[in-house]
Amino acid sequence: MDKLDRLIHTFLLWAIGVLIFAMMGVTFIQVVARYALANSLSWSEEVGRYIFVWITFLGLAAAYQSRAHIALDLLVSLLPVKPSQRLAVINALLVAVVGVALLVGGLALIKFGLRQHSAALGVPMYIVYSVIPFGGLALLYFALREAWRRASGRPAVADEKAPV
Numbered sequence: 001m002d003k004l005d006r007l008i009h010t011f012l013l014w015a016i017g018v019l020i021f022a023m024m025g026v027t028f029i030q031v032v033a034r035y036a037l038a039n040s041l042s043w044s045e046e047v048g049r050y051i052f053v054w055i056t057f058l059g060l061a062a063a064y065q066s067r068a069h070i071a072l073d074l075l076v077s078l079l080p081v082k083p084s085q086r087l088a089v090i091n092a093l094l095v096a097v098v099g100v101a102l103l104v105g106g107l108a109l110i111k112f113g114l115r116q117h118s119a120a121l122g123v124p125m126y127i128v129y130s131v132i133p134f135g136g137l138a139l140l141y142f143a144l145r146e147a148w149r150r151a152s153g154r155p156a157v158a159d160e161k162a163p164v
Contacts, residue, residue: 019054
């Protein structure tokens with residue numbers, strides 16, 4: 001299962017990197033078109049915004065797995081080992097609830113987006129909304145894996161990589 005964790009995490013990081021590069025390219029093309037060619041592109045702002053949405057929801061799960069989210073760990077550090085582990089399990093389960101909410105809400109948005117098209121490109125909005133349940137599913141998976149890992153007494157993913 002750890003290999004699957006790494007595979008999904010690596011896929012998310014690569015997808016985010018490609019999307020950041022694409023957003024940078026679209027923004028650069030827009031700036032060149034606007035200032036050098038005096039012709040603003042009608043589609044570039046919409047594409048940039050949708051790419052940013054995709055980066056955000058994919059980054060949500062990737063950042064959770066990388067332990068890159070801001071955390072208040074004062075209480076965890078003050079508690080003894082057993083209560084600290086229980087609190088980590090509860091935290092992971094609460095994050096899993098957020099993943100479920102994103103999954104369910106995202107599926108409802110996809111259903112709603114079947115009847116919508118974007119203004120500039122005419123892209124079906126379900127394509128844009130599809131990242132929400134995907135990101136929620138990835139977050140749910142990583143959170144449940146973390147809850148299982150902590151409940152079984154194994155260290156967190158980031159703790160396993162730390163030098164001893």
